[in-house]
Amino acid sequence: MSPEQSAGAFTNAGRPALAETFAVAGRFVCVEAADADAARPFRRFFAGWHFARVEAAVRPRPDAVIRVHASAPPHAPADLETFETAGGGLCRTDGRTYIFERDGSAVRADGGRSGVDVWIGEGTASREGSALARVVFEATMVALRRCGLFELHAAGVVEPLSGGGFLVAGPSGSGKSTLATQLASAGWRYLSDDALLLRDAGGLVEACALRRDFAVTEQTVAAGVLGGFEGLLTEPMPFDPLKRRFKPRDVFPEGFAESCAPRAIFFPVITEEASSRARRLTQPETMRALLRMCPWACYDKPSAAAHLALLALLARQAEGFELSAGRDLFGDGAYSSEYLRGLAQGESV
Helix, strand or coil: CCHHHHHHHHHHCCCCCEEEEEEECCEEEEEEECCHHHHHHHHHHHCCECCEECCCCCCCCCCEEEEEECCCCCCCCCCCEEEECCCCCEEEECCCEEEEEECCEEEEEECCCCEEEEECCCCHHHHCHHHHHHHHHHHHHHHHHCCCCEEEEEEEEECCCCCCEEEEECCCCCCHHHHHHHHHHCCCEEEECCEEEEEECCCCEEEEECECCEEECHHHHHCCCCCCCHHHCCCECCCCCCCEEECHHHHCCCCECCEECEEEEEEEEECCCCCCEEEECCHHHHHHHHHHHCCHHHHCHHHHHHHHHHHHHHHHHCEEEEEEECHHHCCCHHHHHHHHHHHHCCCCC
């Protein structure tokens, strides 16, 4: 059975056995599934994100639909171009149709349509926790890109004096979670320590919280930034077993912010130097740094124009900084607060 036939059989066979709608960052996402088992991975991981289930009797019209199929992935057409994605997955595309394959599961998106089809593999590798997390994340981010929400691998905090949003963008191991935790402990409001959604709010870029929990290393815990709340740490993250999670609202109960307007973006690289150094980026340099963090802005053609336009708007709106983060920036929330605030104010670069 072809992907088109399989998707059609699902959507044309009447109402799905299960359909749930979730609100996120001003959009509505509906998950349709053949049964509760098929929907369970999405329920589980959505609970860890700022997705709110819509309980109203009359549900709003969804901006995106994720259809979860209780069957093995169909074979992809042979004439699609194939390239490897981060983490060992494959993307097959002709510029309009996109099929993402990893761990025996597949995600398919056709052009700019708001519907995304997901097949979760039946093998052990497909059902392992980190594999399920990846396919849910992949499918959801594809769907969100098609309704104007774009993921950024970054921490988001709000500077308390100006109310401006500060983003710390970088790959795993660049210090995002540590800095976000330190700044929250120093009285800054927080969105997330690792994952944000960007949206256009009438010509202004807003960053919205995505992941609920913070994930920190043992070194961050040892620095004392949790202030005696170490007992709240839970199990390691599926994507990163070297980190442990905690619920920031338990530690910083008044600190959560749903969104912010970014004023500064820091791109950190951890060094072994005693002192930190920073360089203010030009607008083109900031744009290039954002593109390195957002490869799907170029690869996912149906959403690329809107994605690139939003990143360009962000590069104009927020000052970018290349940050060589030394030992002085970690372990002291008050110092990191003053250092980053000073950079944004142009006091020390």
